Amino acid sequence: MVAEYSKKEIEDLIDGKLPFSMMHKMLSSFKDPSRFDTYLEILQDRVSWDDLILLPYGLHLYIVKKPDGQRIVKCDCGHEFGSYQENWKLEASIRVRKTDDELQEIYPAMMHCDPEWMELREYFCPGCWSLLEVEAVPPGYPVVFDFLPDLETFYQQWLGRQIP
Amino acid sequence: MRDLKTPQEPIGWDGKTLKAMLTESEDLFTETGRYGGIRELKIKASDPILYEKIFSKMRGGLVNARETAMNVSASPIVKEIGELCFALYTPEGDSIALSTGIIVHVHTMSDAIKYMIRQDFEENPGIAPGDIYINNDPLVGDVHNGDVQTLVPIFWEREIIGWAGGVTHVIDVGALTPGSVPVGPTHRFEDGIDCPVLKCGARDTLFRDHELRCEKATRTPMFWKLDERARIAGCHMIRRTVEDIINEVGIETYKGFIREVIEEGRRSFLNRMKEMTIPGRYRAPAFTEYSFSAETRLPRRARVDKLMHGPLEITIHGDGTFELSFEGADAWGWHSMNCTPSAMQGAIWVLLSQTVIPNDKVNDGAYLATRNNFPLGSWTNPGVSTVSTGISWFFLIPGFTGLFRSLGRAFQARGYIEEVLAGYGLTANCFQGGGIDQFNRESATTNFELSCVGTGAGIVRDGLDFASAMWNPEGDMGDVEVWELIEPFLYLGRRIKPNTAGPGKFRGGSGFESLRMCWNTPYYELQNINVGKVFASAGIFGGYPNSAGYRRNLHQTNILERVKDQLPYPVRDGDPADSEILRLVNGQRVMSDKLTTTLPELFEEGDLYLSVLNGGTGAGDPIEREPGRIEDDLNGNYLMPQYAESIYGAFVEEHNGRYGVDPVKTRERRQTIREKRRKESVPVREWMVSEREKIQSGAFIKPIRAMYRSSMATSERWAREFRDFWNLADDFEMGE
Numbered sequence: 064m065v066a067e068y069s070k071k072e073i074e075d076l077i078d079g080k081l082p083f084s085m086m087h088k089m090l091s092s093f094k095d096p097s098r099f100d101t102y103l104e105i106l107q108d109r110v111s112w113d114d115l116i117l118l119p120y121g122l123h124l125y126i127v128k129k130p131d132g133q134r135i136v137k138c139d140c141g142h143e144f145g146s147y148q149e150n151w152k153l154e155a156s157i158r159v160r161k162t163d164d165e166l167q168e169i170y171p172a173m174m175h176c177d178p179e180w181m182e183l184r185e186y187f188c189p190g191c192w193s194l195l196e197v198e199a200v201p202p203g204y205p206v207v208f209d210f211l212p213d214l215e216t217f218y219q220q221w222l223g224r225q226i227p
Numbered sequence: 228m229r230d231l232k233t234p235q236e237p238i239g240w241d242g243k244t245l246k247a248m249l250t251e252s253e254d255l256f257t258e259t260g261r262y263g264g265i266r267e268l269k270i271k272a273s274d275p276i277l278y279e280k281i282f283s284k285m286r287g288g289l290v291n292a293r294e295t296a297m298n299v300s301a302s303p304i305v306k307e308i309g310e311l312c313f314a315l316y317t318p319e320g321d322s323i324a325l326s327t328g329i330i331v332h333v334h335t336m337s338d339a340i341k342y343m344i345r346q347d348f349e350e351n352p353g354i355a356p357g358d359i360y361i362n363n364d365p366l367v368g369d370v371h372n373g374d375v376q377t378l379v380p381i382f383w384e385r386e387i388i389g390w391a392g393g394v395t396h397v398i399d400v401g402a403l404t405p406g407s408v409p410v411g412p413t414h415r416f417e418d419g420i421d422c423p424v425l426k427c428g429a430r431d432t433l434f435r436d437h438e439l440r441c442e443k444a445t446r447t448p449m450f451w452k453l454d455e456r457a458r459i460a461g462c463h464m465i466r467r468t469v470e471d472i473i474n475e476v477g478i479e480t481y482k483g484f485i486r487e488v489i490e491e492g493r494r495s496f497l498n499r500m501k502e503m504t505i506p507g508r509y510r511a512p513a514f515t516e517y518s519f520s521a522e523t524r525l526p527r528r529a530r531v532d533k534l535m536h537g538p539l540e541i542t543i544h545g546d547g548t549f550e551l552s553f554e555g556a557d558a559w560g561w562h563s564m565n566c567t568p569s570a571m572q573g574a575i576w577v578l579l580s581q582t583v584i585p586n587d588k589v590n591d592g593a594y595l596a597t598r599n600n601f602p603l604g605s606w607t608n609p610g611v612s613t614v615s616t617g618i619s620w621f622f623l624i625p626g627f628t629g630l631f632r633s634l635g636r637a638f639q640a641r642g643y644i645e646e647v648l649a650g651y652g653l654t655a656n657c658f659q660g661g662g663i664d665q666f667n668r669e670s671a672t673t674n675f676e677l678s679c680v681g682t683g684a685g686i687v688r689d690g691l692d693f694a695s696a697m698w699n700p701e702g703d704m705g706d707v708e709v710w711e712l713i714e715p716f717l718y719l720g721r722r723i724k725p726n727t728a729g730p731g732k733f734r735g736g737s738g739f740e741s742l743r744m745c746w747n748t749p750y751y752e753l754q755n756i757n758v759g760k761v762f763a764s765a766g767i768f769g770g771y772p773n774s775a776g777y778r779r780n781l782h783q784t785n786i787l788e789r790v791k792d793q794l795p796y797p798v799r800d801g802d803p804a805d806s807e808i809l810r811l812v813n814g815q816r817v818m819s820d821k822l823t824t825t826l827p828e829l830f831e832e833g834d835l836y837l838s839v840l841n842g843g844t845g846a847g848d849p850i851e852r853e854p855g856r857i858e859d860d861l862n863g864n865y866l867m868p869q870y871a872e873s874i875y876g877a878f879v880e881e882h883n884g885r886y887g888v889d890p891v892k893t894r895e896r897r898q899t900i901r902e903k904r905r906k907e908s909v910p911v912r913e914w915m916v917s918e919r920e921k922i923q924s925g926a927f928i929k930p931i932r933a934m935y936r937s938s939m940a941t942s943e944r945w946a947r948e949f950r951d952f953w954n955l956a957d958d959f960e961m962g963e
Contacts, residue, residue: 076645079687079733079853086687089645094502102642118505119640122686122732122768122847153915156908168873171726173803174774177760177821179928180516180534183771187908192901194769194848199762201514201534201931203922205952206911210636212507216545221501 066092073101099222110139115227118212123193124151126214128227134214142190150208155186155195161202235353238387239318240482245344245354245387249319262321262493262595263486270483271491281472281484282324286587288468289313289326292393296461302398302450303713304407305457307705308675310396313461315469316340318387321591323485329374329394329699331577334594336376336392338368338569343378343424352426356382359428359459361437363400363420366612370570371619372418373400373407373673377458381466383478389485391465393458398673398713400617401445402563404827405661405671408618410517410754411826413529413561418617420444431463446661446671492592497547499583500596503646504637509541511629515622515653516760516930517562517824524826529561534761534930535606536938537626538945541633549583551575552600553626555945557937559609563617566626568601568608570619574627575599581700582634582646605941621756621824624653624697628764628844631683635767644686649729649767652680652738652841654696655757656776658714660827662751665715672714674838676721678702681728681736681842684770689856690728690736690843692865707741715748716836720798724839725867730874731770731845732852737865738773738842740799742808744786745830752827753836755780759823763841770845776823777803781814781835800837802867808835850876850897854888861886876900919953925962935961 066089068076075081076089095101106125107116114127120136126147127137136144136151144151160166160183166175169183176183176199184198184206198207218226237244243251255264271278292313297306304310312328320340322333339362348354360378363369369376375397381389402409402419412418420441427437433455441455442448473481518532519525538555559565575597580589601608606622628650635647654677661671678696695702707718719742727738745751757776765772779800789796789812797807809817812835818828830836857877860866862885871877871888876899878892925932939946939961950959 073642076687081687083688086645094643096502098642102644119642121636121639153911155911156905157911157914158904158908159914169730169771169870170774171803171867171870173777173779173819173821174726176762176775180931181514181761183762185904185908186911187904189910192904194850194904196769197766197771199514199765199772200512201761201934202927203918203931203935204512205949206915207510207512209511210507210509210633210640212505212640213545216506220545221506 066095068095070101074105112141123195138188138190140191142188152186152206156189158185238354240386245318245349249344252319262490265486265490268487268491270487284472285315285324288465289324292461292464293326293328296457299457299460301453303705303709304398304675305395305454307709308678308703309701313393313465315465316390317485318389321489323488323590330580331370331573331698332394334576335368335370335569335573337591339376339424340390342367354380357430358426360424361422361427362424364423365567365570365616367423368569370573371616373397377462379462381469383473391462393461395454395458397454398450399445399447399671402617405446406659406673408673409563410618410756410824412563412615412617413526414615415613418615446669489590489592492590493595496584496593496596500543500547500549503641503643504543505640506543506545509633511539511632513537513625513628513764514761515625515758515763518822522826532930534934535622536934539629548596550598553607554600554602555938555942556602556605556607557934558604558941559606559614563615564621565606565609565614565616566619566623570623571601571607574623577698578627578630602941625763632767647686649683649770649846650764650844651683651697652773652843653758653763654680655841656838657756658838660751660753663749665747674710676704679704680840681738683843684731684733684735684846686846689733692737693739694736715746715751716743717746719744722799723864725864727774727842729766729771729773729845730849731766732847735773735843735845738840741838742799743836745832745834751830753830754827755823755825757823759821764844766844767846769848773842773844776839778818778820778823779837780818781812783815784833784835785813787833849874850900854890854893857888858886922953932961
């Protein structure tokens with residue numbers, strides 16, 4: 064049976080208020096096909112700006128359509144990172160934990176990486192200073208482009224409608 | 228027994244050989260893109276109730292076989308933890324249905340059957356009703372040598388109509404070093420019992436020479452023999468189930484059904500991808516390490532410090548096809564952590580069946596809807612027949628953490644946020660070794676409490692604490708009393724290990740720690756196997772990795788004197804900076820460091836061994852974590868109080884031993900943290916300028932330079948992307 068959930072139930076799910084028994088049911092059941100649109104609607108209601116959300120892109124980020132038609136990555140605080148086809152991290156701010164002292168703000172001694180072998184790269188939004196991603200990579204590793212969605216295929220072939 | 232000089236009548240359908248059937252099946256798929264060339268699912272369309280009934284009987288038979296076989300075995304790994312699974316295959320070796328359990332092996336056994344067919348086993352040694360085959364060769368079809376498979380052909384009248392397969396993880400595989408995931412072998416000849424698909428029985432009876440050979444080749448012959456009987460019992464139960472189904476529906480319906488159900492599996496997988504994910508490209512590299520440069524017991528060529536590179540990339544195509552690539556993985560090596568394509572394929576299976584296809588109707592149809600790229604010469608596909616694969620999992624598990632994270636990004640973008648997982652914990656430390664046990668017998672163990680590490684966090688809930696293994700979602704740590712029966716080491720304690728969970732708005736599942744004391748043995752050697760110098764997995768959306776491992780073993784201690792004098796003794800390590808072990812016990816030799824993967828070390832009575840089991844990775848910005856959750860972490864000993872502020876910005880108050888978090892003062896502290904982030908960070912493009920200079924000067928330790936050199940040599944594409952990203956010259960090479 065195809066499941067359906069109310070907007071309120073999805074809002075509670077987003078806010079971590081849904082009882083575990085209900086979440087368990089959600090996990091075990093067939094998926095609700097209308098979820099994408101419901102989720103988008105809730106997120107659009109919650110942001111303070113008017114640009115149309117095309118795709119959720121993490122806990123603070125969205126791919127949105129600007130009035131001039133550009134599709135960009137935008138934070139819920141309003142900061143804009145540029146085209147979604149480029150890695151948004153390159154336009155973020157970074158702090159690198161690469162010493163024992165820096166790592167020991169997060170991990171007890173002995174329980175963190177050896178900074179000669181690996182560093183933690185923290186990527187912040189320059190607008191609200193939320194921590195958007197943490198990379199755990201050896202020094203010198205290229206910045207990771209986590210996700211490049213194929214928006215046209217998704218909207219046209221999978222959802223069966225034109226991309227807004 | 229058949230005379231091998233007399234040609235055998237073909238055993239395939241309609242007078243064909245098995246090899247002809249396999250070729251025909253593969254050609255049909257290549258031509259049509261559909262399994263068996265099937266366009267319409269006729270049985271499903273004409274009699275859907277019958278179709279579902281047949282599948283349910285199969286599935287029920289397989290699960291029943293597993294549950295029964297579990298109780299034939301005596302090994303705690305199988306009996307307590309459930310490290311076994313069964314599957315049913317077509318004559319060509321394509322899986323039709325499977326049991327619960329370590330379903331990583333569904334396609335590995337398929338590889339083994341296809342190997343037999345391609346190697347003309349039908350001619351020699353011949354395939355007949357009642358035959359029994361054994362396989363544990365990852366180059367043929369397996370993950371690592373400790374996973375031992377039994378394969379039994381199923382006949383109806385004169386035709387082969389399928390195969391029953393079963394696999395158990397044995398407790399000792401007779402390798403150079405004791406246990407089932409040996410660290411120490413540097414090539415195949417040290418990996419232990421070697422069965423690259425062998426006929427080991429006929430007329431439903433094991434060959435005596437095979438049994439005697441295995442009995443002499445493992446340190447735990449009783450467990451080996453009962454494991455083998457468990458697998459055979461399960462396979463024979465499956466054979467009976469198939470015979471019952473055919474008696475009920477007829478052979479022609481059965482033959483049609485097994486084709487249709489695989490094609491349905493293929494179509495379902497593609498639909499499921501379209502239903503739950505987003506097409507596009509996902510990248511999630513992972514790393515792991517070991518340090519053997521000073522290990523004089525290894526051959527000189529194996530004495531290196533190694534950083535493994537697992538550059539996982541997933542592409543989800545418009546038709547729903549799932550493509551996975553490890554382009555840029557560094558080279559295979561003289562160690563036992565190499566993987567084969569069969570092992571890699573197994574990992575894809577076990578992870579997709581926990582995420583995209585978590586239902587019972589899973590079979591090789593899903594395999595047919597995936598594509599992969601395991602570069603030849605890399606650790607993912609050495610292409611060398613003598614390579615060691617004893618503990619492939621050590622590279623495989625970190626290498627695939629990005630699959631969960633990448634699918635998590637897809638699920639979040641699609642709105643199925645309840646499904647997001649920030650990776651998983653590496654199933655370690657592994658307490659493994661051998662020697663003389665408390666019954667004065669030669670013995671060995673691999674302690675499978677490691678099958679209960681923390682899971683990755685979600686984005687609407689925390690990860691599960693000490694809950695499961697990526698390779699066995701039904702993980703169970705086993706009772707301490709059972710492990711104490713086969714290991715001459717007493718459990719002084721098994722406790723929650725604070726700060727093992729990866730921090731985040733939602734934290735990863737917690738790990739735990741077991742403190743063991745060597746007792747009642749004249750001689751026992753133990754290894755540590757974990758990752759200490761790097762984090763084996765990243766978090767997601769601002770969550771942090773779970774903690775890295777460490778080693779803390781004490782030799783020649785005064786603990787027995789303390790017990791005699793009725794003085795307190797440690798039951799855990801707790802905060803490593805304020806170690807309960809070091810506070811209460813003196814040792815002549817204290818191994819306290821980040822060397823977390825070691826060769827066996829001698830332990831004697833009163834020596835202490837600490838096993839820290841990993842947590843899972845975190846999700847989301849930690850300063851968005853609800854104060855109530857932080858309180859629970861503090862009061863449940865999942866988080867040391869001194870980290871509540873630096874990680875979460877929490878204002879903590881203690882009253883009568885209970886912790887509380889003030890929400891107003893916490894909000895203020897979190898604002899200060901945002902300000903600190905602003906002051907301490909720089910624009911990424913600015914940072915890249917200084918990083919580029921480091922790369923040009925090669926200012927990294929040797930294992931990192933070696934990793935970059937190796938990845939650039941293995942993959943032109945990866946080398947080009949590396950040079951392009953850092954704006955380096957076209958002929959840039961990382962220095963020695």
